[in-house]
Amino acid sequence: MVGMAALDRARAEPRPGRPAVGSVGVLRLVLDRARTVDEAVALLGGHYVDFGGGPGLHYLVADANGASAVVEFLDGKLRVTPRPSGDHWxxxxxxxLAAVAEQARSDHDxxxxxxxxLTGxxxxxxxxxxxxLLAEVAQPHTQWSAVYRPGERDLLLTTGGQVHRLPLGSP
Structure with missing residues (x-):
């Protein structure tokens, strides 16, 4: 699974010899070719993610084994923040995320x-x-919210007040 959020500071350096992919198109690449978080991170690291034609983004990748990581391109470099050990979220x-110490993240409402x-x-x-919870923290311009359920192998997506269930396919 892969989700995204806007991140104005996202910037990747062009990587000679590595294929370029757009900041949104990389989602399809990860979904088509990665089964694990490690594979998703390797794919992202093996490409030049071009933010020029679209928004700056960062990505949360997760797999059916319960692993997850936030992947960001900061100052032109790939930065990976794995799920803290002991947390289930x-x-x-x-x-x-990679630029803010874990203790200081709570400064963001x-x-x-x-x-x-989630800790509770x-x-x-x-x-x-x-x-x-997503509705509580939504911004006025939020277009959609998504709930990924790896155990049920589906994604619940809400747009315009309606929830849509999207099956994720077989393992």
């Missing part, structure tokens, strides 16, 4: 709200509770 917001709630329930929320 990982979140990202519109600030560079939206991140603090998500972290507090050991990362386990029903889909309805997850959508309620």
């Amino acid at each position: 990982q979140a990202m917001e519109n600030f560079p 939206r991140y603090r709200a998500v972290a507090s709630r 329930v050991d990362g386990r929320l029903s889909a309805d509770d997850a959508f309620a």
